[in-house]
Amino acid sequence: MIQIKNLTKKYGQKTVLNSINIKFEKGKVYGIVGENGAGKTTLFRCIAGLEKYTGEILSDFEILKNRLGLLLTDPFFFSKITGREYIQLLANARQIQLNDIESKNLFNLPLDQYASTYSTGMKKKLALTAILLQENQVFVLDEPFNGVDIQSNLVITELIKKLKATEKTVLISSHIFSTLAETCDEIFLIKNGEILRKVNQKDFSDLEAEMKEFSIGDRINKLELK
Template structure:
């Protein structure tokens, strides 16, 4: 279980997150939605300990960061490092062997090629495979579906279901509502640095309708499309 109390983050006078209070349980999948710049990535980084912040994060895992597998929105790869070496690097960091990497290469990535030559989606899949090989207890996935082909999206959805079954905590963000509908038990809507709404599975439709109404409004009419 992870308990977040009064979490706030500001860059100078610009407040990004204010008074965030959330609870994440084992065996549950949580979605965080919000517009670009709403603070999702900052929240994830604060939770992971990659950003300093005010407030309290309590967990049975100590230190929590050593149990988190964090998939960044835009994973960084050095030039001249192969996919397999990247997996090895992340496994070494958590002192796990990674086992037979070729067998665990569920996305059929060309692991012997330089990761910098991969497409956006392939990079995302490599970074995801790496944190899965680490065998973490908590998974924070920042836009795992972004740039990934439809077949791999299906695999990612199944992986998230498997993680839930293994009693892991999964927190993810996505700009595609249907992916959250397929995976999440609860969705939190982050707006202007605050959690504006939290809904469980039975109210996902109403959240989507609310977001649609708020986001679209009369914007399309303003375009005066002809």
């Protein structure tokens, strides 16, 4: 279980997150949706221990970040590290003994090639593979489907379902609503750094319609396309 109490994050005078209160339970998948700049990535970085904030983040773990796998939108790789070395590095950080990495190469990546030369989608798949092999209990996935081919998106969707079945806690942000609807138990709508509402699975279609109306409105009609 992870409980966030009155979490506030500011950059100078700008408030990015304003008194966030959420609870995440084991064995459930949660979606975080909102426009660009709404605060999704900052919230994830706070949970992962990468940002200072006011408020509290409580969990069942002594040190949450040591049991958490974070997939960033744009993963960083050192210029002279191969895919294989990257996976081994992250495993070493958790004192995990890996045998036969090749058999765990879920996305058939060129593991002996420098990771910095990978495409955007390949980098994301490498980073995801590495955190999966760390045996984490919590997974925070920031836009895991962006920049990834259709086949791999199907694999990632099934991976999320498997993580849920093995009692992991999974947090996802995505602009692809259909993937959230297929995997999430609850979705939180965030706007201007505040949680506007929580939606259960049975009401996902209503939320999607509401978001379309809010995002699109009559903007397209104003173009007067011919």
